[in-house]
Amino acid sequence: xxxxxxxxAYHADAAACLMVDGCLVAAAEEERFRRIKHWAGFPSExxxxxxxxxxxxxxxxEHVAINRDPQANLFRKVGSVLAHRPEPGVIxxxxxxxxxxxxxxxxxxxxxxxxxxxxxxxxxxxxLAHLSSAFLVSxxxxxxxxxxxxxxxxxxAAWGVGQGxxxxxxxxxxxxHSLGIFYEALTQYVGFPSYGDEYKVMGLAPYGQxxxxxxxxxxxxxxxxxxxxxxLEFFRHHRERFGYVWKxxxxxxxxxxxxxxxxxxxxxxSPEEPxxxxxxxxxxxxxxxxEEAFFALLNSLYDxxxxxxxxxxxxxxMNSVANGKIYVxxxxxxxxxxxxxxxxxxxxxxxxxxxxRLSPGTPRLLMEHAYWGPEFSRSHIAALIERHRSxxxxxxxxxxxxxxxxxxxxxxxxxxxxxxxxxxxxxxMEWGPRAxxxxxILCDPRRPDMKDILNLKIKRRESFRPFAPSILREKVIxxxxxxxxxxxxxxxxxxxxxxxxxxxxxxxxDGSGRLQTITAAANPLYxxxxxxxxxxxxxxxxxxxxxxxxxxxxxxxxEAMDCFLRTKMDLLALGPFVVERIERGQPQAHLGIVPAK
Numbered sequence: 001x002x003x004x005x006x007x008x009a010y011h012a013d014a015a016a017c018l019m020v021d022g023c024l025v026a027a028a029e030e031e032r033f034r035r036i037k038h039w040a041g042f043p044s045e046x047x048x049x050x051x052x053x054x055x056x057x058x059x060x061x062e063h064v065a066i067n068r069d070p071q072a073n074l075f076r077k078v079g080s081v082l083a084h085r086p087e088p089g090v091i092x093x094x095x096x097x098x099x100x101x102x103x104x105x106x107x108x109x110x111x112x113x114x115x116x117x118x119x120x121x122x123x124x125x126x127x128l129a130h131l132s133s134a135f136l137v138s139x140x141x142x143x144x145x146x147x148x149x150x151x152x153x154x155x156x157a158a159w160g161v162g163q164g165x166x167x168x169x170x171x172x173x174x175x176x177h178s179l180g181i182f183y184e185a186l187t188q189y190v191g192f193p194s195y196g197d198e199y200k201v202m203g204l205a206p207y208g209q210x211x212x213x214x215x216x217x218x219x220x221x222x223x224x225x226x227x228x229x230x231x232l233e234f235f236r237h238h239r240e241r242f243g244y245v246w247k248x249x250x251x252x253x254x255x256x257x258x259x260x261x262x263x264x265x266x267x268x269x270s271p272e273e274p275x276x277x278x279x280x281x282x283x284x285x286x287x288x289x290x291e292e293a294f295f296a297l298l299n300s301l302y303d304x305x306x307x308x309x310x311x312x313x314x315x316x317x318m319n320s321v322a323n324g325k326i327y328v329x330x331x332x333x334x335x336x337x338x339x340x341x342x343x344x345x346x347x348x349x350x351x352x353x354x355x356x357r358l359s360p361g362t363p364r365l366l367m368e369h370a371y372w373g374p375e376f377s378r379s380h381i382a383a384l385i386e387r388h389r390s391x392x393x394x395x396x397x398x399x400x401x402x403x404x405x406x407x408x409x410x411x412x413x414x415x416x417x418x419x420x421x422x423x424x425x426x427x428x429m430e431w432g433p434r435a436x437x438x439x440x441i442l443c444d445p446r447r448p449d450m451k452d453i454l455n456l457k458i459k460r461r462e463s464f465r466p467f468a469p470s471i472l473r474e475k476v477i478x479x480x481x482x483x484x485x486x487x488x489x490x491x492x493x494x495x496x497x498x499x500x501x502x503x504x505x506x507x508x509x510d511g512s513g514r515l516q517t518i519t520a521a522a523n524p525l526y527x528x529x530x531x532x533x534x535x536x537x538x539x540x541x542x543x544x545x546x547x548x549x550x551x552x553x554x555x556x557x558x559e560a561m562d563c564f565l566r567t568k569m570d571l572l573a574l575g576p577f578v579v580e581r582i583e584r585g586q587p588q589a590h591l592g593i594v595p596a597k
Contacts (some may be wrong), residue, residue, distance in 0.1 A: 002062040002358055003054070005047065005119075006351030008343050009066065009104070012038045012195055012251040015344035016046035017431075018054045019351050022362050026053035027431045029344045032555035038196050039552075041248040042107050057174025058108065059116035064105060065354040066121065067129035067346030072153040078105040113414075116503050122357075122376060124350040125150030126355060127314070128169065133349030134313035135162035136356065137334040137367035137483045142309065144301050148294070149314035149342070150180035151237075157227075157303055162311060163363055165356040170304075176238030177230045179293055180315050185235060185256035186286040190279050191269030193386070195251040202321050203465040205287040206510035215264050216289035228293045234261045275464075275570030291322045295329040308333040313349070317341035317490070318433070320514050324492035327482070339370035339432030339488035363370040369522040370436050370488055373429025376557050381575040384557050389564060391581060400578045405525055406532075412573050413532035415580070420570035421457055424549055426525055430553070435546035436516060437526030439472060439553050439560075441569070443505065443543040445469055450505035450543060455569035458549055468508040468514040469495075471541035472530055476517055479503075479541065489516040505543050516544060521562040 006027075017027035026049065030036055051057060090149040105121055108114050125134075130147035145162045145218035157177030183198050192200045221529050232238060237256055245252040262268055269279050285408040298310070312323065317337050326335050338345060376419070385392075385399060392399065402408040406409040415422050422442045430436045441458060443450050455461060468489055469479075477483040481494040492514045500507045507513060520527040534540040546553045547560060549567055554560045557574055564572040564579065572579040 002355075003056060003271070004063045004065055004351045004354055005050065005061050005269070007043060007047070008345075008347040008349040008350075009042045010040070011246050012040045013342055013344040014039055014041055014043040014046070015340070015347045016043045016050050017348045017351055018056070018163045019355055020054055020056070022355060022359065022365070024348070024365055024367075024372060026050040027340070027348055028374070028555075029340070029431075029552075031552040032429065032491075033102035035559070037552050038251050039249070040246040040251040044111055047111065053374070057116065058111060058113045059118070059194060061117060061119045063119050063354055063358070064104070064108065064121045065347075066123050067126055067152075067343070067350040068489055069123040069125045069153055069250065071123075072125040118394045122165035122350070122354045122538040124353045126346065127155055127158035127172065128167065128353055128454075129311040129346040129349035130162070131158060131162070131169070131311070131349065131480070132165050132353040133345040134311040134317075134336060134338050134341070135167060136165065136349075136352040137365050138311045139366060140311060140334070140336065142307060143311045143336075144299070144305050144307050144309070144332070145311045145313075147312075147314040148179055148297075148316035150184060151175055151178055152343075152346075155312070156180060157297075157453065161305055161307065165360065168469065170456075171225070172229050174230060174423040175236065177228060179220065179228055179290060180337065181235065181256060182230060183286060183290055183316070183319075184253070185261070186219075186282070187267065188253075188255055189257055189268045189285055190286075191271050191273065191275075193271055196254055199318070200462065200465065201283045201286055202319065203425070203462070203508075204275070204280055205321070206281040206284070206508060206512075207212070207282035207464060208277070210285045210288040210467055211281050212265065212285035213288060216285050218264065218484040219261070220289060222293060224299035228297070234258055235266070267403070287321060290316075290319065291329070293327065294319075294322050295325075298330045298332065299312055299378050302331045310335045313341050313345060315342040320490050321492045321512075323490055324512070324515075328374075335484075335491070337488065338367055339430065339434060339436070339490070341490065342433070343434070344408065370431045370434075371438055371523070372431040372554060375428040376575070378575055381557050381577055382449060382560060385574070385577055385579070388561055388565070390393075393587050395565065396582050398580050398582050401576050402578060403576060405528060408573060408576060408578070409525065409529040409532045411578055412442070412529055412571065413536055415571045416442055416533055417536045419444055419447055419450075419453075421454065421568070423560060423564055423569050423572040423574075424529070424545065425554065425557065425572070425574045427523075429555055432488065433553075435544060435553055436487070436489060436517075437518065437523050439547045440470075440544045441547050442529075443467075443545075445503040445506045445539075445541055445543045446537065446539060448504040454545065455544075459545065460550060466508040466514065467506055467543050467545050468516060469503065469531060469541045470516045470518055470544040472525070472534065473517040473519045474526065475534075475540040476515070480513070480515060482515075482539060484517075486515045486517045487519070487522060489514055491515060493562075503539065503541065506541070527571075563567055
């Protein structure tokens with residue numbers, strides 16, 4: 001079976017993955033190497049990492065799969081130009097973007113060793129790649145498959161049925177209509193202008209009331225069969241030329257909405273202005289309207305296909321709040337969302353689609369964990385600590401090496417139980433935007449003040465944004481209003497009312513938590529850590545947030561050390577090494593490496 005390199009390029013969240021003999025070998029987003037959030041462009045660093053992880057060079061790569069096909073929906077594109085008559089600059093900008101995609105072969109050729117690349121390039125339609133990324137790694141042999149995002153290959157949504165290794169697309173929503181653009185435009189309106197800020201609206205929404213629902217239904221309307229349609233009076237993306245910047249940088253998108261939106265809802269908030277109750281109410285109304293439209297689509301698809309399993313992908317599948325309500329709002333009974341549901345995951349979806357096209361009937365990949373990124377040896381970490389010895393000494397740190405996993409987990413669990421902020425850097429980096437226990441900051445969920453402590457010491461982010469609980473899988477039913485498998489933190493569920501006061505640091509204002517379930521099979525070290533915390537406290541979960549400080553999640557040990565040194569983190573577990581700040585008045589240990597007893 002062939003080697004396949006999957007790529008998402010020239011768009012936000014550039015990424016690459018490598019499949020060999022039908023198995024996933026490696027996958028990573030370019031932002032982790034470039035240290036620029038949502039980095040857009042050609043994922044050269046991610047490609048080189050994946051090849052290194054697989055022990056391959058570009059000469060060995062037989063196929064490259066890209067999650068974009070400029071020829072897809074061509075007649076729709078021509079029809080849209082005739083119908084909406086966009087400014088000439090809009091057309092030129094789209095042509096330039098297509099030129100980048102059409103020159104992929106020469107771009108690969110410019111990579112180290114690229115002159116030996118003789119593989120075949122496959123262009124996979126954007127939403128087929130999304131659907132493949134979800135269904136073809138799901139536990140379902142048959143499922144309804146749905147992709148909803150901003151826009152890709154002139155469509156914003158696609159749906160159909162997956163069976164075996166085949167996906168039959170039954171319908172699409174075409175440009176300029178898009179639930180993703182609706183949510184992004186209203187995110188900008190509420191005063192969060194950076195690409196990817198939609199999660200801030202999700203976090204803010206529970207603090208408001210949905211009093212703007214009549215206005216939201218004017219902005220995006222439901223259609224027969226579950227589709228949706230934007231009122232284009234309120235949007236610019238289909239006609240005017242404005243700043244989409246997607247190449248070799250952090251992605252930037254200028255205002256998507258027109259002055260008509262401000263006439264409807266009032267003046268937009270600038271990022272510097274304080275949040276008022278009106279903004280909270282708009283946020284709740286945006287989330288509620290999105291859910292209405294999303295659930296209308298899902299219910300329509302269930303009525304049509306009568307299949308109660310669902311595989312979700314696309315940028316809108318990152319809306320974990322809506323995902324957690326699917327069982328209540330629709331007849332679906334099992335849902336799967338892979339960890340990189342957005343555009344990064346298109347790299348994986350394109351590779352999977354090509355693999356099953358080239359090798360029909362071969363077994364499918366089941367994604368049971370998300371640990372597909374770089375890992376680092378003990379010797380690498382030891383050398384890093386040696387380089388930083390004097391700086392760590394100046395900050396009053398003790399350095400220990402704990403050679404057995406049980407001792408490491410007990411030490412970290414005890415620190416968490418004492419209210420300390422613990423950086424946890426272990427094993428292979430996670431695939432997707434969530435820290436899932438290998439590049440995490442961990443804290444005690446029992447402390448009501450822990451959110452404030454984290455924001456003060458490390459995160460420096462908006463106070464309304466929640467932190468997530470990581471829980472032992474077998475204990476979910478005791479603490480949450482579900483017993484679902486949620487390994488990738490892609491669904492929000494209600495915490496049981498009697499447990500909310502026990503774990504206030506991970507309980508959002510509406511009583512919910514963005515759940516991550518942990519199994520010993522998927523991540524034995526992280527499972528043992530949480531198990532150790534449960535033995536100390538009786539609480540089988542910890543607060544888990546991404547290991548970063550207003551930057552992409554750390555990738556290498558050096559970035560973890562840098563984050564530890566410039567913040568007020570209390571303890572860093574870096575592989576088998578523990579670096580801990582000693583409080584004043586405590587006896588100072590020497591700064592050599594202390595072996596485990």
